[in-house]
Amino acid sequence: MLRRSSLIPAAFLAGALVALSLARGADAPPPGFEPLFDGASLAGWQGGSTHDPRNVTAEQQAAWDREVPAHWQAVDGQLVSDGHGPHLATRREFGDFELWVDWNLAPRGDSGIYLRGCPQVQLWDPGNEEAHANGSDKGSGALWNNAVHERFPLQVADKPCGEWNRMYVRMVGPYVTVVLNDVKVVDDVIMENYYDRKLPVFPRGTIHLQTHGSETRFRSLYVREIPHAEANALLAEIRGGEVGFQDLFNGRDLQGWRGAVNDYEAVDGAIRCRAGRGGTLLTDQEFADFAVRLEFQLPPGGNNGLAIRTPAAGGDPAFAGVELQVLDDDAEKYAGIEPYQAHGSAYGLAAAHRGYLRPTGAWNYQEVVVRGDAIDVHLNGYLILSTNLAEVRQQPLDGREHPGASRAAGHFGFCGHGDPVAFRRIRVKPL
Numbered sequence: 001m002l003r004r005s006s007l008i009p010a011a012f013l014a015g016a017l018v019a020l021s022l023a024r025g026a027d028a029p030p031p032g033f034e035p036l037f038d039g040a041s042l043a044g045w046q047g048g049s050t051h052d053p054r055n056v057t058a059e060q061q062a063a064w065d066r067e068v069p070a071h072w073q074a075v076d077g078q079l080v081s082d083g084h085g086p087h088l089a090t091r092r093e094f095g096d097f098e099l100w101v102d103w104n105l106a107p108r109g110d111s112g113i114y115l116r117g118c119p120q121v122q123l124w125d126p127g128n129e130e131a132h133a134n135g136s137d138k139g140s141g142a143l144w145n146n147a148v149h150e151r152f153p154l155q156v157a158d159k160p161c162g163e164w165n166r167m168y169v170r171m172v173g174p175y176v177t178v179v180l181n182d183v184k185v186v187d188d189v190i191m192e193n194y195y196d197r198k199l200p201v202f203p204r205g206t207i208h209l210q211t212h213g214s215e216t217r218f219r220s221l222y223v224r225e226i227p228h229a230e231a232n233a234l235l236a237e238i239r240g241g242e243v244g245f246q247d248l249f250n251g252r253d254l255q256g257w258r259g260a261v262n263d264y265e266a267v268d269g270a271i272r273c274r275a276g277r278g279g280t281l282l283t284d285q286e287f288a289d290f291a292v293r294l295e296f297q298l299p300p301g302g303n304n305g306l307a308i309r310t311p312a313a314g315g316d317p318a319f320a321g322v323e324l325q326v327l328d329d330d331a332e333k334y335a336g337i338e339p340y341q342a343h344g345s346a347y348g349l350a351a352a353h354r355g356y357l358r359p360t361g362a363w364n365y366q367e368v369v370v371r372g373d374a375i376d377v378h379l380n381g382y383l384i385l386s387t388n389l390a391e392v393r394q395q396p397l398d399g400r401e402h403p404g405a406s407r408a409a410g411h412f413g414f415c416g417h418g419d420p421v422a423f424r425r426i427r428v429k430p431l
Contacts, residue, residue, distance in 0.1 A: 145194045351385075
């Protein structure tokens with residue numbers, strides 16, 4: 001399913017890269033961007049380090065902050081590091097974003113840019129032979145701390161040490177693109193969670209400027225947060241585009257659906273469960289192996305589910321088929337739920353990673369891939385569940401029988417539980 005586009009995505013139109021790189025000055029951001037550095041002070045910045053952001057205490061943060069003035073200065077519109085001491089990190093956190101930054105290394109320099117607090121987009125001197133064993137000869141720009149996904153750039157695009165390099169970084173979900181000096185060196189590569197390899201990278205975090213032992217300079221730092229709707233479109237493109245997908249919902253009524261049609265309604269181009277109502281709404285069509293993409297919107301405390309390979313005869317989809325939870329699992333009333341009840345989980349069978357939902361009221365983007373006994377759930381780009389039904393149904397987490405987990409085909413749909421959860425842009429691709 002995953003592909004690597006050879007083109008900069010439509011949201012970043014051809015020609016814009018060259019125009020911005022040639023025309024952008026240090027005193028004004030590109031259209032839609034805002035400055036991270038005011039050119040004269042360290043306002044908006046704090047100390048940081050290679051430290052799991054979930055475990056940073058107030059005392060540790062204060063200690064880093066005290067060290068910053070001894071090692072970082074704002075000089076002539078530049079952020080200058082002596083190569084020692086803490087990182088310089090934004091006080092503000094970012095989710096999906098674009099970043100522009102110019103950087104300049106001293107000979108044998110070694111630096112990096114942390115994304116959402118995680119290491120790192122590597123910056124170093126390709127001519128430093130002592131670091132060739134670690135890959136410096138391959139050039140700057142790539143995700144050096146990756147262990148599974150690509151960690152080196154597509155090609156060397158660095159300018160000689162002492163000259164300014166211009167870098168564009170885009171991060172959507174876990175996917176990172178880097179353009180260095182007008183050359184794409186990283187093409188939608190998944191950034192791994194350095195601090196916990198079992199989890200996807202954090203959905204939000206700070207941006208760090210890191211240096212290793214030699215003077216490093218940064219200037220013209222600009223950022224643009226990517227709106228959810230734009231991120232959703234980019235994720236569809238990154239995940240292979242829309243070829244082969246067909247709409248399951250006409251945007252007007254429930255034609256093509258069966259079951260609890262009186263408990264759902266078509267509203268503003270979405271299918272929404274009626275408040276206080278429930279039941280299972282199923283497609284007329286059956287599916288065996290398939291991928292489904294959709295956007296969903298949760299009200300506070302909202303609860304619903306995706307019915308997978310569910311029989312038309314009815315029954316609870318969590319047992320007659322498989323139910324993938326759709327749940328505001330951040331709500332206080334769900335604080336004590338079992339792991340297999342969290343959003344994205346195969347109910348009773350397998351637990352998904354938590355913490356990757358957008359705030360209630362926002363539209364989340366989700367892709368589910370069902371192939372044989374394998375089910376993968378990608379939420380806002382993050383792989384939150386990857387399970388094998390043949391394995392988990394032998395020892396279900398809830399200790400109950402799940403005969404539906406053995407089904408090879410069935411209907412797709414929604415499992416209403418009384419809350420006005422909405423779904424839109426529902427597309428399916430038989431595999």
